[in-house]
Amino acid sequence: MLTVEHLKKTYTTGGKSLEVLRDVSFTVEEGEFVTVVGPSGAGKTTLLRCMAGLLPRSGGTVTLTKTGKVIDAPPPEIACVFQDYSRSLMPWYKVGRNVGLPLVNTIKDRDERKHAVEQALQSVGLEGFADSYPWQLSGGMQQRVAIARALAYRPEFLIMDEPFASVDAQTRADLEDLILRVRQIAGVTIVLVTHDIDEAVYLADRVVVVSSRPTVVMDVIDIDLPRPRSQVTTKGLPRFGELRTQVATLITRAGAAEPSRAGSA
């Protein structure tokens, strides 16, 4: 449903160029949960921003397979959740207004909008918080507001950039399960970038392992773990350990191979 073909991105500042993405190709099928994992500095955020149409590409294409539309600017089919929730929510608006802001262009009727906001907040377990301000909520709750905002937008794709990296481990586990539940109910296709191997394997249908800069896709691993996933049982399965090791090995290889693949920096 989303096709990334030979994606390239090179940053040029003051004469020096930094090749971040060399050749990234993978596809995302409808309803899939794809996680992208790689070593630090692998240009994962750059990859996501190119996919979301927020960053112009240096080469290759990102296409919405169904319509054949190439993504050059943020399309209406995609909603983003960013890593730093405290900076992605607007502190001068209440939670309800934050969630409803993107809807002003898509839902003209005010009551309908209000209903959509309430529904979205309910689906992330934050009903009743529409009149609070973001700074009155905990980190995990703020990120849930960001997720609610993305869901209220009714996108086909959810693109998430290390959304659970800035919260504590317990909250992260809760949010992981939340996003799995939400996906079941809303039926969105999700691409989630993370540096956490456990998270990548736990959440995904397929894991795309990328290398460090200049980034290429090392491998795409099918995760044949049963659904619904559970923090306790799934992570206790021997198969989880095998898949985890598989991914970890690839990443270690990706990180170690960095000197020999140095780009034109």
Next chain:
Amino acid sequence: MTTTSIITTATRRRWSSGFGGAILSLVLPVLIIVAWWVVSANSTSPFFPPLQAILTTFADTWLSTRVLSDIVPSLVRMIAGFAIAAVIGVVLGALLGRLRIVAYALNPLLQFGRSLPATALVPVAIVLFGIGDTPKIVLIAFVSCFPILLNTIDGVRNIDPVLEDVGRSFRLTRMQRFRWVQLHAASPQVIAGMRVALSLAFVVMVSTEMLGSTNGIGYVTLLAQQGFQIPLMWSGLILLGLLGLIINGIFILVERALLRWYTQGQED
């Protein structure tokens, strides 16, 4: 946490807010006024009259007809000048904040303009705009504009890139991004600029009334000094100080209401 530290924390928060805080902040001024009264009570120096005489003159002068004939014109001129400065400063600042190249090119001019001392510009303003309200309002506006303008440029330029990403990824229009994201994000800085501009407007208001003026608080105060009506001069100074305090206080209340999200968010 021991009992002692619990008590300390509670006490530390209590005295600075509410009724206790108000009492505390009044103690020193009241002491100074009492000391002034006592020390100057039997003064025979023409330049340091008894406080009693000053306060009597204050009541006779400022609390009667001069309210309309002098206080109001002064304040109206100041507010008019400040309002013009605010509108120009914010609009121009928002524009220049987005147009990097234009702002860069204009910068030397802006730095030059903001460095011009207001008092030196009073004769210039009179030559250009004649005598009356116009040169005063123009000069107040000119001088007050710069802090607002420069702060707005800075505020608009330094908006969090994550917020920009949010606005773009959800396909908000340019105008929507400006109204809902950029303006609000820049507002703490813009309002800080306005606070500086307000103090400047007040000072310039008085300066403009010292040359080629026929009414105003500054005019009356200077005239009193020139005519050796020293208690009147002192009363004018006291009035200016009080007005400055009140105006600043009102501004702080407005700022607090507008920027509640900012101060609250910064608290933790």
